[in-house]
Amino acid sequence: MRMTGMGRRGRVVAAALGAVLVAGGCTVQGTGPDGKGHAPVRIDVTTGAPPKNTPSGDRRPSGTSARGREPSSAxxxxxxxxxxxxxxxxxxxxxxxxxxxxxxxxxxxDGPTGTYDDLTERAVSGFQGKRGLPRTGRTDSVTWRRLLGMSHEPGKWDLYLMGGQPAAAPDPRCTSGRVLCVSKSSRTLRWMIDGRTVSTMSVRFGSRYTPTREGVFQVYWKSRHHVSTLYDSAMPYAMFFSGGQAVHYSHDFAARGYAGASHGCVNVRDEAAIADLYAQVKTGDKVVVYR
Structure with missing residues (x-):
């Protein structure tokens, strides 16, 4: 008897196609006229044709590129x-x-210094480039989130490794007269006149083996280009207050920050600041070193 409609062969092909579609998630891999594979095309299992109003061209999952990779961060x-x-x-x-x-x-x-300088700009640019971000050297919200995810909250001394921390409240002995008011807890020096702070600068002290003495002293000698006879090291802008201990500029402090220590002196890392201080301080001015 003659078969109608699709015919016996057509029905066999349709049944086989339906089995393939069910097993493969309702997709088949097509082959174009150039012999190259195309992206999967969805097929209506009842008619064997693409659904109506659905493009039959390149269809790829949302969130991937034409080559099947994740989209770039651009x-x-x-x-x-x-x-x-x-x-x-x-x-x-x-x-x-x-x-x-x-x-x-x-x-x-270097740093931290609290100033976004050329070194910081280059560091940010390098960090960005390593992670596929635009190398602008400016810290944007995307760069900042990436950095937060790779680092931990810095502590007080991490933030002020090179100095610049807020000065502690002045000792009561600093509130009258002309005083170099030196706080070991905040590692700062205040230059004060009659209770008013004229300037503030970061300082460091001696190690546990050569501690900076605490107490009330006076500047008894100033030496602009002093060199230590004991350690054969430069002590520019030295203002001596207790034996061989003085307030002076330190090249080492400027270069290494708190990674080093003095031999008992009060080191200043800002040369311009101590040059100005040296010009103002007089022999006989008070020095207070406290915790």
Whole structure:
């Protein structure tokens, strides 16, 4: 008897096709006229044709590129650019934290200084390039999130490794007269006149084996280009207050920060600041060193 409609052969093919479709998730791999494979095309299992209103061309899963890879991190055309948080020339505590975190991931050696300088800009650019981000040198919200995920919250001394921390409240003995008011807890020196702070600078002290003496003293000698006869080291802008201990500029402190220590002196890392201080301090002015 003659078969109608699709015919026996057609029905066998349709049944086989249906089995393939069920096993393969309702997709088949097509082959174009150039002999190359195309992306899967969805097929209606009842008719054997693509669904109505559905393109039969290249269909790929959402969130992948034409080659099946994850899309790049580059923003799409018209996408809103990441917000810039800090850039060269900015200053403050937030910049200091940025620098401390860059030190943790070994992209910055110097600092933190609290100033977004050329070294910080280069460190940020290197960090960005290593992670496939645009190498702008500016810290935007995307860069900052990546850095936060790779570092930990810096402690007080991580933030102020090179100095610049807030000065402690002055000792009561510093509130009258002309005083070099030196706080060991905040590692700062205040130059005070009649209770008013004229200037503040970061300082470091002697090690546990050569501690800086505490108490009330007086500047008894000033020596602009002094060189230590005991250690054969330069002590520019030296203002002696207790034996061989003095307030003076330190090249080592400027270079290494708190990674080093003095032999008992009060080291200052800012040469311009101590040069100005040296010009103002007189022999006989009081020195107070306290915790």
């Amino acid at each position: 923003p799409a055309a018209g996408a809103k650019a990441a917000r810039v948080l800090w850039e060269r020339g900015d200053t403050g505590r937030d910049v200091r934290e940025l620098q401390a975190r860059l030190r943790q991931v070994e992209w910055l050696v």
